[in-house]
Amino acid sequence: MEWVQGLSTSAHLQDVAIIAGDITDKLEILEETMQLLVDRFAHVFFTPGNHDLWCRGTARSASENSLGKLAQILSMCARLGVHTGPYRIPASGSQRACWIVPMLSWYHASFDDEPDIEYLQLPPVEHVVRDFSSCTWPEHLKLHDDGVAQHLDLMNEHMDAMTSEGLMSGDELYEFIQNSGEAVVSFSHFLPRVELLPEKRYLFFPNLAKVVGSNMLRSRVERLKPDVHLFGHTHFGWDQTLDGIRYIQAALAYPRERKARKLSLTIGTAPEELQCIYNSSDGGHFADQLSAQWSDFYQTNKRDPLNMELASWGGPSTKLKWRSGSSPGLLGKRGREARPRNTACTYWGLAGATAGALDQGMHCCLRRGRTN
Numbered sequence: 301m302e303w304v305q306g307l308s309t310s311a312h313l314q315d316v317a318i319i320a321g322d323i324t325d326k327l328e329i330l331e332e333t334m335q336l337l338v339d340r341f342a343h344v345f346f347t348p349g350n351h352d353l354w355c356r357g358t359a360r361s362a363s364e365n366s367l368g369k370l371a372q373i374l375s376m377c378a379r380l381g382v383h384t385g386p387y388r389i390p391a392s393g394s395q396r397a398c399w400i401v402p403m404l405s406w407y408h409a410s411f412d413d414e415p416d417i418e419y420l421q422l423p424p425v426e427h428v429v430r431d432f433s434s435c436t437w438p439e440h441l442k443l444h445d446d447g448v449a450q451h452l453d454l455m456n457e458h459m460d461a462m463t464s465e466g467l468m469s470g471d472e473l474y475e476f477i478q479n480s481g482e483a484v485v486s487f488s489h490f491l492p493r494v495e496l497l498p499e500k501r502y503l504f505f506p507n508l509a510k511v512v513g514s515n516m517l518r519s520r521v522e523r524l525k526p527d528v529h530l531f532g533h534t535h536f537g538w539d540q541t542l543d544g545i546r547y548i549q550a551a552l553a554y555p556r557e558r559k560a561r562k563l564s565l566t567i568g569t570a571p572e573e574l575q576c577i578y579n580s581s582d583g584g585h586f587a588d589q590l591s592a593q594w595s596d597f598y599q600t601n602k603r604d605p606l607n608m609e610l611a612s613w614g615g616p617s618t619k620l621k622w623r624s625g626s627s628p629g630l631l632g633k634r635g636r637e638a639r640p641r642n643t644a645c646t647y648w649g650l651a652g653a654t655a656g657a658l659d660q661g662m663h664c665c666l667r668r669g670r671t672n
Contacts (some may be wrong), residue, residue, distance in 0.1 A: 301329065303552065304336045312574075316418035317341040318400065319382075320512050320532040321349025321489030325356060327372065334380050345383045347402040349371055349489035349532060354434040365436040379385070385459035386473060388482070389580070396584025398483040401524060404455050405517040407491045410448035414605035416464035416501050422507055429511045431649060446516075449603035453516035466501040475522045483584050485577070496547055497534055498594055499603060499615075508534070521545065528577060529584060537567030540599075546560035548590065550575045 317337050330352065337344045350374060353366040377384045384402055391397040409425070432443055441447045460469035463476050491497060491513035492621055498508035512534055521529050527547045535557060535581045538549040550570035553561070559570055568575040568590040604652045642671050 301333060301336075303460055304333055304340075307340050309337075309340055310421055312341050315341050316343040316345065316400065318402075318485070318487050318530060319344065319346040320352040320487050321347055322532065324628070325351055325354035326624065327369075327376070330382070331376055333372050334377065337630055338382065343389065343400075345387070345388070345402055345487070345490055346377055347384065347404055347487065350406075350435070351395050351432050354431070356434055359436060363441070367438055367441070370452075376507050377600055383454050386461040388461070389586075390465075391482075392425050392583055395580040396483055397480075398485060398578060398580055398584070398645040399477045399480065400565075401484065401486040401526065402459075403478070403486055403488040403517060403520055404452045404459075404516045405488045405492075406449040406452045407511050408449040409444075409510040410446060411491075411513040411515055412494060412507070414494060414500065414509065415608075416612070417506050417608050419608070420506060422505070425507055425510050428505060428507075431511070432446070449514045449516055449651055452540075453514065453520065456520060471523070477482050478525055483578060483580070483586075484524065484526040485528050485530065486521060486526040488517055488521075489532050490514055490517060491531055491533060492521045492529060493542060493547070495542060495598075495603060496531065496549070499607070500535070501607060501609060530577070531535050535565060536594050537570070537590075538595045539567060539592050540595040548587070550576060550590075564593050588647060589663065 317340070319334075319337065333344070334344065348370060355366055355369055366589055374384050376382075383400070386401040387400060389398045389400060426444070435443065437443065441451055445533050451566055457470045460467050461473055463473070463481060465476065468476055470555055494509055494513060497503075497512060498507070506651040522543070528548060531547065531549050532551065534549065535553045536549060537551060540547050548567075550567045551565050552558075552571045553565055558565060560580065565571055568587070575587070575590070576641070579585055
């Protein structure tokens with residue numbers, strides 16, 4: 301909250317903020333935060349994360365379950381003027397318009413298609429991730445399979461948008477956006493590809509991949525084919541292009557993480573400042589490739605999920621090539637790099653219509669008709 305309050309009340313009035321989830325599980329704080337953002341940006345976009353759908357204490361009594369809370373959040377956003385569905389940011393003169401497409405999502409265990417490190421005696425994800433106790437779902441939806449992920453993904457089919465040819469949704473809308481010739485930025489809280497997470501041997505909790513992403517989300521992103529897809533949740537700085545789509549995470553993270561895990565969080569100017577990702581002026585242009593520890597690592601080293609040898613962060617860690625002389629660490633023996641968290645709150649921005657996303661794991665920006 302203090303971080304948002306510290307944003308200028310005048311500098312971003314032509315810009316767009318993209319919030320990729322995980323602000324708070326308290327509806328009153330979520331509403332207050334959204335209002336602060338609405339007061340500071342021309343447009344605000346939001347899609348909920350797992351923390352936002354926790355039902356605890358007063359939140360549990362106010363919402364029948366996490367699906368009911370999601371409905372409350374979407375209704376709140378509509379009342380405040382926060383976009384939760386696709387919307388076109390218009391342009392004038394030499395500017396290039398930009399479509400912004402939020403994507404509802406949830407994770408499922410089958411997203412993890414890389415081999416487990418079977419010789420480790422790891423606790424089940426249900427005993428590690430708080431969502432399994434803090435989220436409640438209708439009886440027909442279970443976190444233990446892909447039911448929740450499928451249900452939330454299908455909700456995107458009903459997120460319509462006004463186009464020059466009338467109201468559209470689903471594949472018809474995606475095809476229209478693809479053929480528009482305009483910039484396209486989509487975003488989600490969760491990961492659409494497992495390659496956007498370090499391999500199991502590098503993680504403090506190797507089975508993290510079972511609670512971070514969605515195959516349905518990947519399919520949706522690949523159907524839309526955006527220029528850039530923004531994501532959150534895992535709190536790793538990331539900028540990588542896969543199969544023609546650029547994926548970026550710029551995590552804001554928790555204050556303690558910004559101190560303990562600065563190396564693996566930092567990407568461009570984030571998390572200290574908003575990171576501009578698109579500027580609509582002069583025909584529109586996206587930010588140059590952003591340096592981030594883990595995506596830089598995978599530019600040099602091939603992903604090898606069959607390698608079960610755990611990284612040793614206490615000394616010379618691996619024989620893999622790493623330009624700084626060592627592999628990027630997640631966990632130093634004395635806390636030099638804290639363990640990765642299972643959640644993220646992102647603050648994104650789009651320049652020209654500056655888009656920003658607030659995820660306690662990321663931030664960036666999109667501006668319309670001007671530079672930083």
